[in-house]
Amino acid sequence: MIQVQNLRKEFGAKVAVDNVSFTVNKGEVLGFLGPNGAGKSTSMRMVTGYFRPTSGSIKIGGVDMLENPELAKQSIGYLPENAPLYSDMTVASFLGFCAEVRGITGAAKSKAIDRVLDLCFLHRVRNQSVDTLSKGYRHRTCFAQSIIHDPDVLILDEPTDGLDPNQKHEVRQLIKNMGKDKAIIFSTHILEEVDAACSRAMIIDRGKVVADGTPASLRKLVPGATSLDEVFRSITRSDLEK
Numbered sequence: 001m002i003q004v005q006n007l008r009k010e011f012g013a014k015v016a017v018d019n020v021s022f023t024v025n026k027g028e029v030l031g032f033l034g035p036n037g038a039g040k041s042t043s044m045r046m047v048t049g050y051f052r053p054t055s056g057s058i059k060i061g062g063v064d065m066l067e068n069p070e071l072a073k074q075s076i077g078y079l080p081e082n083a084p085l086y087s088d089m090t091v092a093s094f095l096g097f098c099a100e101v102r103g104i105t106g107a108a109k110s111k112a113i114d115r116v117l118d119l120c121f122l123h124r125v126r127n128q129s130v131d132t133l134s135k136g137y138r139h140r141t142c143f144a145q146s147i148i149h150d151p152d153v154l155i156l157d158e159p160t161d162g163l164d165p166n167q168k169h170e171v172r173q174l175i176k177n178m179g180k181d182k183a184i185i186f187s188t189h190i191l192e193e194v195d196a197a198c199s200r201a202m203i204i205d206r207g208k209v210v211a212d213g214t215p216a217s218l219r220k221l222v223p224g225a226t227s228l229d230e231v232f233r234s235i236t237r238s239d240l241e242k
C-alpha cells in the first residue's frame with residue numbers, strides 16, 4: 001500500500017531525510033521511531049503529500065504521490081502533530097464538515113460520523129462544542145477526522161502524545177485493530193507502544209534508517225540488550241550530541 005523509495009528532503013544545507021526507503025503492506029502497523037529531530041515528521045509529511053521531497057518516490061496503493069497527488073491523498077488519513085480543530089463546532093458537526101470535505105454527503109455522511117464516533121469512543125460528547133472538550137477527547141476527535149473516509153492508509157504523527165495511560169491504551173488498541181485491514185505508520189517516542197501496537201518498527205537517526213524489523217528482531221540487534229529502550233539508545237545518537 002505504501003512504497004517509499006530513496007526519499008530525501010533538504011532544507012537549505014540541512015538534510016532532514018536521507019535516502020529513506022520502505023514498504024508498508026495492508027495489515028501492517030509500522031512504528032516509526034527516532035530521537036527528536038531525526039526526520040520522522042518530515043518523512044510523514046512527504047508520504048502524505050504535504051511536503052514535496054527533494055528527490056525520491058512515494059506510491060500509495062500504486063498511485064504516484066508526485067504525479068497524481070489528489071488521487072493518492074484520497075486513500076490516506078493523516079493525523080498531524082498538533083492537528084487544528086474548528087473549535088466553535090460540535091464534535092458531530094465538525095466530523096460532518098470533514099466528511100463533506102472528503103465528498104461524503106447525505107446518508108453516507110451520517111453513517112461515517114456514527115462509525116468514527118463508535119471507533120473513537122466519542123458518542124458521549126457528540127453534541128459538545130469542540131472548544132469545551134478535555135485534551136483526550138479533543139485528541140480523539142482529531143483521530144476521528146483522520147479516519148472519517150475509512151482510508152486504506154493511515155499516517156499518525158505521535159497519536160498518543162499527551163494522553164493519560166487509559167487513553168494511550170485505548171488509542172493503541174484502536175491502531176492495532178485498524179491495522180488488521182489497513183497500512184498504518186505511526187511515530188512515537190514510547191518504545192513500549194511498539195510491542196503494544198506494531199507488527200514492525202523502523203528506527204531513524206539523523207535522517208537515515210538505522211533499523212527495520214519486527215520488535216523481536218530489533219531486540220536481537222544489540223547483543224546483551226534486554227529491552228527496545230537499550231537497543232534504541234545504542235543505535236541512535238542523542239539529539240544533545242553535536
Ligand SMILES: Nc1ncnc2c1ncn2[C@@H]1O[C@H](COP(=O)(O)OP(=O)(O)OP(=O)(O)O)[C@@H](O)[C@H]1O
Nearest residue numbers: 011014015016034035036037038039040041042043
Ligand atoms: N520547515 C522546516 N525548515 C527547516 N528545517 C526543518 C523544517 N522542518 C523540519 N526541519 C528540520 O529537519 C529535521 C527533522 O525534523 P523532524 O520534525 O522531521 O524531526 P522528528 O523526528 O519528527 O522530531 P521530533 O521527534 O522532535 O518531532 C530537524 O533538524 C528540523 O529542525
